[in-house]
Amino acid sequence: MSSHIPRQNRHRRILPTPAERPPITPGASASSSDQTTRRATRQQAPAACQECRKQKTKCSAHRPKCLRCWRLSKECVYDTAQLETPRQSLQRKHGELEARNSNLEHLFGFLRDGPEADVATVVRRLREGADLDNLGMHIRDGDLLLQMAVRPDMTYIYTFPYAKNMPAALAQDSSIPYVKSLLCQNTVGLLEHPQNAREEEQDWQKVYRIPFHGVELVDPRIERIHGSRWTFITVADSITRRLVRLYFILQHPFYTFFQKNLFLEDLASGRERYCTPLLFNAVMAEACHSYSAISERYRFWDPKKLTYQFMAEARRLWEIEMKSREDRITTVQASMVLCAGYSTTGLDQLGADYLVQGTRMAERMQIFGSLDHVKNPFRRKVYAMTAWALFGYQGMFAFHMWQQPLLTEPPMEPLADVSLSTEKYGEVWVKYPHSQSLTPVHFGESFVAFSQLRTIMGQIADLAARKRAQGLKFTAADAALFRTTLVAWFNSLPPFLSPEYVTLPAHLKIHLQYHNIMLGLYDSLADQSDVSPTATYREICVHSRRCLDVLLRLYYLRHGFESWNDSLPTWLLFLAQLCVRDLAQQDDPLSDEATVSTLMLCAKGLQDQGRSLYIARVFFKMLRLEMPPAIMHELDSHVTEMDGDDSSTGTGAHHLRASWPVKTISISEEPDHLWERLSLEDRRIEGPEEEDEDETAIPSSDRGQ
Structure with missing residues (x-):
C-alpha cells in the first residue's frame, strides 16, 4: 500500500518546538490541547495605548513607548497603569472620583454648617491656593478623629414651642397613667432635673432617652x-x-x-x-x-x-x-x-x-x-x-x-x-x-x-x-x-x-x-x-x-x-x-x-x-x-x-381629592368632608367670581368653538 502514497506525503512534517505544553488530562483531545498551546504562545497586552487604539492596530504595550509609537516617533499615552486592564482602570478612576466627591461634600458641608471662625479660616486657605481634595480630606478626617475622641451625649429632649413646661393640671393629674410612666420620667423628669441626663445610661434606658429616628x-x-x-x-x-x-x-x-x-x-x-x-x-x-x-x-x-x-x-x-x-x-x-x-x-x-x-x-x-x-x-x-x-x-x-x-x-x-x-x-x-x-x-x-x-x-x-343611612344616631x-x-x-x-x-x-x-x-x-x-x-x-x-x-x-x-x-x-x-x-x-x-x-x-x-x-x-x-x-x-x-x-x-x-371628615369630632355626626370644605373656604377667601366682560360678550356657541 505504501507504493500508492504520493512522494510529497511520505515524510512526516516537522513542526517548531512548542512552548511549555500544559499537561493533557485523560479526557482532553489532542486538538483542544493544540488550541490551548497556540493561545498560550500569544501574549495579549493588558491595554493598548491611545494611538494604537485610534489606528486599530496591535499594540506591544511596552512602556513608556510601545514598539509602533517608537518606530513612528508618535506620542505614546496609556489610559491605564502598568499591568492594569481597562476594567481595573475604570474601577480605580471611579474610586478616585468617589473619594474626591466625598472630600468636596465634606468641604462644602463644612462651609455651610461649620462655625463662622473656622469657615473663615478654610476660606482663607482656599484663597491661598490650598488643594480642594486635601482640604476636604483634612476636614473629614478631623471630624472622624473628634468623633472617636469624644463620645457625644445622645440624650436629647425637644422643647415646647409656647409654654416650656407641662401644664400643672396635666402633670399632677394622678388619673392619667402616662404621667407616671418611664417615658415621662425620662422626658419631663429630665427637663426638671437636667443633671440626671449626664449619668451613665444602660442599654435598656436608650429607648426612653434617644429619639427613635436615630436608630x-x-x-x-x-x-x-x-x-x-x-x-x-x-x-x-x-x-x-x-x-x-x-x-x-x-x-x-x-x-x-x-x-x-x-x-x-x-x-x-x-x-x-x-x-x-x-x-x-x-x-x-x-x-x-x-x-x-x-x-x-x-x-x-x-x-x-x-x-x-x-x-x-x-x-x-x-x-x-x-x-x-x-x-x-x-x-x-x-x-x-x-x-x-x-x-x-x-x-x-x-x-x-x-x-x-x-x-x-x-x-x-x-x-x-x-x-x-x-x-x-x-x-x-x-x-x-x-x-x-x-x-x-x-x-x-x-x-x-x-x-x-x-x-x-x-x-x-x-x-x-x-x-x-x-x-x-x-x-x-x-x-x-x-x-x-x-x-x-x-x-x-x-x-x-x-x-x-x-x-x-x-x-x-x-x-x-348603617345608622346614618337609616337616618338614625349612634x-x-x-x-x-x-x-x-x-x-x-x-x-x-x-x-x-x-x-x-x-x-x-x-x-x-x-x-x-x-x-x-x-x-x-x-x-x-x-x-x-x-x-x-x-x-x-x-x-x-x-x-x-x-x-x-x-x-x-x-x-x-x-x-x-x-x-x-x-x-x-x-x-x-x-x-x-x-x-x-x-x-x-x-x-x-x-x-x-x-x-x-x-x-x-x-x-x-x-x-x-x-x-x-x-x-x-x-x-x-x-x-x-x-x-x-x-x-x-x-x-x-x-x-x-x-x-x-x-x-x-x-x-x-x-x-386635593380628600374625604377626611375634618370638622367632625363625634362618630354620630354627619361627616364634613375636607375637599368640599376647603373648596368653599377658598371661594370665601377669593370672593365672588366676576364675569369677564370680553368673555360674556361672546355667544355660548362661539365660546364652545
Missing part, C-alpha cells in the same frame, strides 16, 4: 439590594437601601402590609414570589416622604421629585397587572401601600379605588377563608398575614373616613400566637447609638394588638354607617357596648404596650388611636344634659382628652415631630380642633394658657409634618384660619410660617 435598622439582606433590578427610575443603590431602612423603621411597625422577612429575602435575591416591581416601587414612593435629602418632598405632583417618579412607575405597573387579570398576593399588598400613599397626600378618593380593587382580588384568592388548602408553609404565612393586614387597614380607613367598611367578617385564619414563634410576622431589629446590643420593636405582638383594635374600629364604622347603648370591648382590649395589652412602659412611636400611636376612638364615641353624648349618666360621659371625654394631650406631649419631647409619620397629622388636627372649640367659648382665649400651649404644639406638629406631607400643610392652613385672631397672632409669633409655600392665600384644595 439604625439591622438586617444584612439590605446590603444585597440592587434597586436597578426592580425599577426603571434612575437612582443609586445606596439611596434605595436607605429608603428601605427608613420604611421599615418609620412606616412598617404601624402600617403593616406585608411580611418583612420574605419581602427582603426576595428583594435581595431577585426573586418575584413575595416582592415584585409593583410592590417595590409603591414602597419606594412612600419611603421618599421620609428622605430628608429630598427638598420639598411634600410636592407629590412635581415630576422632578422621586416621590412622583416612583408613584408614576407604580401606577404604570398596576395598570399592567390589571390588564393581565392575574391575581397575585403582592398586588393585594401593593393596593394597601398605594392607598396609604394617596391618602397621606390628600388624594384618598383615588387611593380608595386601589383598596377596593385589592380587596376584590383578595376575595378571589380566598385568603379570608380557611387556608388548609395552602400546603406551602411560607405561602400560608403570607396569605394569613396579608388577610389580617388588609382587614385591619380597611376597617381603620373606613373609621377615619366614616364610610362603610369593605369587609365586616374577620379572616378565618386566627392571628398567630406570638409567644410560640417570634418570627411568625418578622421581627424588626434596631440598634441605638453606642448600644452594645440590638433592640426588638416587638413587632409580632404589636401587629396582633393593632389587628384587634382595628377590628373594633371596623365594627364601629360599620354600625355608624346611641349611648351603642357607645357603651363598644367601650366595654375597648377597655377589655386595653387592659389585655402586653407589658411593653402598657402605659407604664410604652415609648416607641408605633406603640404611642396605638394609645393615641385608643383615646381618639373614645372621644369619637362619647363627644356628642357629653353635652346633652348635666345629669347622670351624661356626667359619666363627660368624665370619659375629659379623661381621654387629657390622655391624648399628655401622649402627644411625651411623643414630641422624646421623638419630635420632624420625622415622617403619616398618621400623626390626623391626631394633631383632632386635638387642635378640640382646643379651638374650647377657646372659642371664652371671652379671653389667651387666659387659658394650657389649652393655648396644646394648640401651639399641634400647630407646630402639623408644620413639621408639612415638610414631608402635603396634607399636613393643608391641615395647618385650615387650622390657622379657624383660630381666634388673638391666638393666630400668638401662632405667628411662636410657630413660623411654612417654608417653600407656593401660595400665600387659599388652602391648597386644588391639589
